[in-house]
Amino acid sequence: MNRPNPDPESPVPPSPAAGPIAATSKAVGGARHAELDLEHFLPYRLSVLSNRVSGAIARVYSQRYALSVTEWRVMAVLGRYPGLSANEVAQRTAMDKVAVSRAVARLTEAGRLERETHDDDRRRSVLQLSPDGYKIYDEVAPMALAFEQRLLVDIEPAEREALFRLLDRLDELEMQAEAEMAADTR
Numbered sequence: 001m002n003r004p005n006p007d008p009e010s011p012v013p014p015s016p017a018a019g020p021i022a023a024t025s026k027a028v029g030g031a032r033h034a035e036l037d038l039e040h041f042l043p044y045r046l047s048v049l050s051n052r053v054s055g056a057i058a059r060v061y062s063q064r065y066a067l068s069v070t071e072w073r074v075m076a077v078l079g080r081y082p083g084l085s086a087n088e089v090a091q092r093t094a095m096d097k098v099a100v101s102r103a104v105a106r107l108t109e110a111g112r113l114e115r116e117t118h119d120d121d122r123r124r125s126v127l128q129l130s131p132d133g134y135k136i137y138d139e140v141a142p143m144a145l146a147f148e149q150r151l152l153v154d155i156e157p158a159e160r161e162a163l164f165r166l167l168d169r170l171d172e173l174e175m176q177a178e179a180e181m182a183a184d185t186r
Contacts, residue, residue: 057144074103079134085125
């Protein structure tokens with residue numbers, strides 16, 4: 001547990017368990033505020049890395065195919081899992097439902113997606129890539145995989161395995177923390 005700092009002008013080194021919120025405070029406009037160490041704040045680091053990696057790949061497919069990152073993610077998910085609804089795509093990608101809905105509309109209008117009524121439930125529509133959509137998917141997916149290989153080339157196989165195990169574990173822990181927060185707000 002971090003103890004209050006008796007001298008507010010001198011920083012107290014945070015304990016390793018303290019995380020990215022330092023025990024120091026920062027004066028801004030005469031008021032003191034908590035100081036969030038973004039360089040050690042996992043959500044920030046993951047977001048920045050994800051944005052940079054996605055942006056590097058997106059430069060290629062956006063120029064060549066006029067696709068946004070959201071549109072490509074929708075296509076990537078449907079290329080792997082055809083027959084999902086827009087809500088299921090949003091769940092798989094953790095993207096905003098409105099953003100997915102807009103991407104689906106643009107992709108459908110461009111002839112890259114097809115929407116069909118689900119056989120078992122006429123109220124539910126499912127999505128799949130059109131032949132034109134698969135043509136783009138079959139060109140972009142290998143480029144994305146090649147970029148991933150370039151990114152990971154200097155990481156040993158054991159480190160890669162550890163990285164993906166940690167990502168899987170973080171995914172589990174995030175879902176658990178999200179469920180706990182939801183329970184706390186009831």
